[in-house]
Amino acid sequence: MARLLVLLALFYAGLAHAEGTLYLYNWNNYISQATVERFEAQCRCRLKQDYYSDNEEMLAKLEAGAAGYDIIVPTGNAVESLVRRGALRPVDKSLLPHLKNIKPDYLDTWFDPGNRYSVPYAYTVTLIGYNVEKMRALKLPTDTWALIFEPNYLEKIKGRVTVLNSQRELMAAAMKYLGYGVHEKDPAKWEQAKQLILRAKPYWATFSNSTYIK
Known part of the structure; x- marks a missing residue:
């Protein structure tokens, strides 16, 4: 979302x-x-x-x-x-x-x-921006946050994913992907979001709020 x-x-x-x-x-x-x-x-x-x-x-x-x-x-x-x-x-x-x-x-x-x-x-x-032709060629889905969180997708685009350098934005995306609200008070659910990000992080190229628009 x-x-x-x-x-x-x-x-x-x-x-x-x-x-x-x-x-x-x-x-x-x-x-x-x-x-x-x-x-x-x-x-x-x-x-x-x-x-x-x-x-x-x-x-x-x-x-x-x-x-x-x-x-x-x-x-x-x-x-x-x-x-x-x-x-x-x-x-x-x-x-x-x-x-x-x-x-x-x-x-x-x-x-x-x-x-x-x-x-x-x-x-x-906050959206997911992508190269349409590349995603089609790799047969990757573009209608889900799984594209930036799931290793089975990320291994095809490893080192070519940039995510926002914002803990608020990234944690919110992870929580939404897991089906939780951003106002969730259960620490265990926030820990799940944290672990989701840590699992995906090795596949990402960098954290940036500006280079993606250059």
Whole structure:
């Protein structure tokens, strides 16, 4: 199954001061250069981006003292931690007239009730990407997570599988494959997911959140 994520635009407490420049801390390849150019032309400002590959990297950098960002774009589960640290400034909703156009299902979330510090930016899913011709030639199934977890399939593509470098994403995929929910509280079931990953790991090439889109 696909793993669902909600991305959020966050207003960081360590605001930048350089006039005419907006500093954005974002995931790699989330905004095309064409979009950046249109934004700069319309807003008559310069957009400067720094990139990170997962929430842990972003949180560690901010914890180490990184500052100067106007907006941060993490996934929803990182918001609670940032709020708890006092790293975010409240959003001035009077400056967001189009907020009313966002579907209510994505507002007033558990990690930011009332959207005091964050607003939805995008909604994405985690999927399996594959080379259609290769999978057909090898007669491998492409409609199941077994493709990346089961050795009888993996031995045909050993060293050619990249998985996300995210414990949240990978454990969720393993739990779903085993038929368990991601909110499962039974330690034994989480241990099963762990062992499933460890069994498959020797067949994988690497863990990465960005090289698969190069």
